[in-house]
Amino acid sequence: MRKVDVFTHIFPQRYVERMNQLVPGLKDAGKRVRGVPMLTDLDIRFRVMDLYDEYEQILSIATPPIEAYASPADAVDLAKRANDGMAELVRRYPERFPSFLAALPMNAPDEAVREIHRAIKDLGACGIQIFSNVAGKPLVLPEFLPIFEAMVGHDLPIFIHPYRDASMADYPTENRSQYEIWWTFGWPYDTSVAMARIVFEGLFDRWPSLKIVTHHMGALAPYFEGRLGPGWDQLGARTSDEDLTVVLKRLKKRPIDYFRMFYADTALFGAYDATVCGLKFFGVGHTLFASDAPFDPEKGPMYIRETIKIIDQLPITVEERARIYSGNAVQLLKLSR
């Protein structure tokens, strides 16, 4: 059965060269490049990919987001390098890489919109990757809305990848960045915050065809379905200084119904029961196979292998499995085959 892994990361050569020049703002990325060879080494990537039958990858760059370390001018250049590099890989290895998600210079929003058009029309990108915040700013600020609008115009999806680095305040405490809590819990939390803002700012009412894929199976939404449902139906009950019930009146649906409009990927690193929970929340039609390779303890194969094992065991029909593995991706990303 064909498997299109929609969220796997890579550093194209011409991108990583420039990225490394911008050190020391990039210590962590530098460490990742050194520690995870599959990010830059195609031979290693191909050997890993060959372990799995009919396995293909949609490419996207790895964290950190460009805007987290580059000036707007550098960011524009870096995004072009990333996208030109990924487009070249797709051209050279179409059987392995059906397409890629464009990287954007989000700290230069006008240029980001231009890069969306170039990446999709000239380079064949099938979507974009943005992050759960733009160097700390919420995605729903007016300056970023043209990016959503452009993707609605192309009818192609926005992939939201979490990002929150150790230096961002995740809690007003003495030891807030300890133990990589900012990664383990902070990343899904931040994805969830981004989703909530998109919902409550009414972006799905404004653009009902907006398509957003949330990494790691919808972050907190499925497990906290009860908080999204009856919990958020009481929006305003916990707030005294302003009347938040007007927010609910402004929306056309219950908050939880908007959360089900997101798409989710299966990148849960081998968690079977959570995958079942997420699938029940989003449904087969909104669930896409992804592994988040190569960021596993084996630096490549493990999360692909474990995620395939889980999808193969899900209590669904063959047709449903085929949709999760590739059918939804072909449709959503408008892949040519």
Added chain:
Amino acid sequence: MRKVDVFTHIFPQRYVERMNQLVPGLKDAGKRVRGVPMLTDLDIRFRVMDLYDEYEQILSIATPPIEAYASPADAVDLAKRANDGMAELVRRYPERFPSFLAALPMNAPDEAVREIHRAIKDLGACGIQIFSNVAGKPLVLPEFLPIFEAMVGHDLPIFIHPYRDASMADYPTENRSQYEIWWTFGWPYDTSVAMARIVFEGLFDRWPSLKIVTHHMGALAPYFEGRLGPGWDQLGARTSDEDLTVVLKRLKKRPIDYFRMFYADTALFGAYDATVCGLKFFGVGHTLFASDAPFDPEKGPMYIRETIKIIDQLPITVEERARIYSGNAVQLLKLSR
């Protein structure tokens, strides 16, 4: 089948009177008292409780935590009022309220330890309720460790309730407190952060018999099992400026194994699939029935009813169901019947 709801909230009369005097630091609590009559009105509470067969409640006070609004001196008085009030209800209505969780003045840690001994020995408390942070401070600071130690001495559980109010920075953005995101996602996030600190500070190695019940089915742990497991096995891979691998070497087990040492309650507000996911993570022996009544849209009955409906549908044996409903509680809280 007997059902002991281990996490339900109340404001005893002598507590709420003093709490209300400390307004305006307490706007939200004031609103809750007005908006959720079951918090203070026993007749309403009994009518709701009578809707369910063999249904009993372990009492604990509702948020905000005492230390979030009271000076240390006031907090000591407030905790005594809360505990005396709950103890009196347990004495008067033993069939309805088998016991209570003591409230503590966490901003006066020495007094908190004294109050633990008084509440357990003199008043019959079966555990304590603390919050996921102490007015913003992590629970694992040295000043709070005697509280853990005292509970290990009594061999009774610590219940961790989330708390994070709208004024706490949850993200460095312009509209960080919007839409009660601080409640929906912030509370489980904060519980998870507290759990992580307890794990990585080695509290379970220091006190293997330490018993901690985490509200809302273990917060993010079960759904993000993959991040706790293979994700945190790579602790240090994402950090350049210090060597976090020493943290793993200091611990006796894998991080995820400690997370399974926590207990969890079923207060997921009607989310069946999440309950299954959480139960698989913690196991029947570490899962306790709780509804979080009365904070539902019906102001009392809904979360009790929906949680019972879920537990009745779980694919487990009658014996396992009985453990979740009351057996685990009787054992863990050392209830006299």
